[in-house]
Amino acid sequence: MLTSLRRLAVIGLVAASSVVGKGAIGIKQAKVAVTSSDGLGDATYTLKEPTPLPSPIALTEGSTFKLSFSIIDTSSGEGVYPQQAHLLFEDPKGDDVTLPISVKSNGKAQITINTAKPHPALLSTHGNFHLTLLLSSLDTLEPLLYPLGELSLPPSLLKPIPRKRHDLPPRQGEPAFQAQQEIFHTFKEDPKTVGWTLSIIGVVITLAPWTVLLGLLGKISPSLNFQTPPASSYIFLLVLGALEALIFVYWLRLKLYHLLPAFLGLSVIATYTGIVALRELRARRLKAGGAP
Structure with missing residues (x-):
């Protein structure tokens, strides 16, 4: 019985392979x-x-x-x-x-x-x-x-073979084909950063006016009558310090398009606070009997 079942299974596999097989x-x-x-x-x-x-x-x-x-x-x-x-x-x-x-x-x-x-x-x-x-x-x-x-x-029976475009004879002394320089195209160049040398030079130039101011302040300080300035003067100096700090940060890490919006905004504020501070100082001077 088992032998007959095996025989039937083998016959079935052969028949299936003959149907599925590709001629x-x-x-x-x-x-x-x-x-x-x-x-x-x-x-x-x-x-x-x-x-x-x-x-x-x-x-x-x-x-x-x-x-x-x-x-x-x-x-x-x-x-x-x-x-x-x-x-x-x-x-x-x-x-x-x-x-x-x-x-x-x-x-x-x-x-x-x-x-x-x-x-x-x-x-x-x-x-x-x-x-x-x-x-x-x-x-x-x-x-x-x-x-x-x-x-x-x-x-x-044969006819002359027509010449193709690339079968044209070369010029005298020149090959018909020669290697050409490979063409490279850069879609976007990598951003360039400022070196440390230029950054240090920029910082020195930026701080130079303050150094001159501090040097002159020591010479004229004995003849000055120091008074407490109005609050607007402190605000004006604070805005100027912010401008200097912004320029310092620009030399270190910022791009120009990052600098301009903040620089223009602080410049407008510095102009306004400077005008207000000068008006208050002039009013104090006139009140103290100074020349207009």
């Missing part, structure tokens, strides 16, 4: 026939994937190259109609050429190259090709890439 495109009854007008160069080659042609084929004027085969599903052996069927002519010295292959609904396909009426795309080449058969059925079956061999056209 592949294959070919059968593939052959290459080369015919000529005089019959001297006629030859027939039987192909079996993945074996290529036994030797390169050189066509002459008036000869014909014919590739015929049947496209099948390798898992079932039935004929299929692919969505894409092409023969790739790889030119080692130039551009490749891809030509479509005629396919019937039952999977029989063929392509013919007649040197008496060659395809225009083959004329503007070097004439020597590596042939590759390309068959695809999109997502239904695995595609086929089959290198067939080498084929050459008679040189008398």
Whole structure:
């Protein structure tokens, strides 16, 4: 009983794998026939994937190259109609050429190259090709890439290869192409900070007037009659000190756009408090009998 169950399980797995498994495109009854007008160069080659042609084929004027085969599903052996069927002519010295292959609904396909009426795309080449058969059925079956061999056209059929833009000859003494300097672009430069030397110089210049004032104050202090100034004078001096402190901080860490709003505001306040302080001092002087 256990043996029969195992056998049924194995049969079920094989059946499931055959359903889920993805087939592949294959070919059968593939052959290459080369015919000529005089019959001297006629030859027939039987192909079996993945074996290529036994030797390169050189066509002459008036000869014909014919590739015929049947496209099948390798898992079932039935004929299929692919969505894409092409023969790739790889030119080692130039551009490749891809030509479509005629396919019937039952999977029989063929392509013919007649040197008496060659395809225009083959004329503007070097004439020597590596042939590759390309068959695809999109997502239904695995595609086929089959290198067939080498084929050459008679040189008398070929046309001059048109020069491309980059094939122009260089000027005398100059290469056609040369390395150019790499271009760099900086969207935003890093902010620059003021060095300590400039900061110290700025502090010295800022404090220099106060040093001169203190030096002169010692000389004129004996002749001065000190009186208690009005409160507006203290406010004015406090605002001036705030301006000096703001300039000092600006030299250390602030940016100009940080300084200007505060500096303008303190300047307006200093102007107003200075006018008020001067008025009160003038009023005191006039009251004490001083000159107006």
